[in-house]
């Protein structure tokens with residue numbers, strides 16, 4: 625049976641009452657330049673649309689997982705679910721390929737969407753998978769604090785891996801037990 629680890633990465637904004645600041649725009653522009661250099665044009669366009677909406681990308685470490693343009697064109701996307709799509713394709717932590725490779729096989733990491741978890745599977749020669757998607761172009765973003773990797777397809781989520789919503793898991797730690 626695969627060993628299952630749950631890594632609790634710092635989730636930005638969690639449990640904080642003050643509104644979080646937007647993602648550093650300098651870093652974002654540099655990261656988008658890196659993405660363009662590796663032909664992830666569609667993902668850049670989606671990021672620009674999302675970034676134009678206030679309060680949609682928050683400051684803090686982030687790793688984007690980017691399907692290529694052909695894969696993105698297959699996704700049923702609406703403006704309503706753009707934020708969910710982008711955030712579920714990101715991890716609120718700076719994870720280079722070397723970090724991902726050091727996770728125990730089967731590690732679950734939170735995506736930037738509170739109840740969506742990502743499972744890191746090391747399939748040896750077949751490659752490193754995040755959920756159903758293989759990391760095909762690692763470390764695309766290297767010139768800013770934002771990290772990003774190209775993945776083989778858009779992510780699907782196993783409902784068994786979902787986690788109780790953010791607020792409940794934060795409150796368990798912060799509040800004394802109710803009697």
Ligand SMILES: *[C@@H]1O[C@H](CO)[C@@H](O)[C@H](O)[C@H]1NC(C)=O
Pocket residue numbers: 648649650651769
């Ligand atoms: C954004 O990031 C750049 C480069 O990493 C840094 O020089 C700048 O101070 C940051 N801006 C803010 C508002 O944190």
Ligand SMILES: *[C@@H]1O[C@H](CO)[C@@H](O)[C@H](O)[C@H]1NC(C)=O
Pocket residue numbers: 626729730745746747748
């Ligand atoms: C990781 O787990 C998957 C299935 O859970 C298995 O197919 C794979 O061989 C494992 N990788 C290693 C390096 O043990």
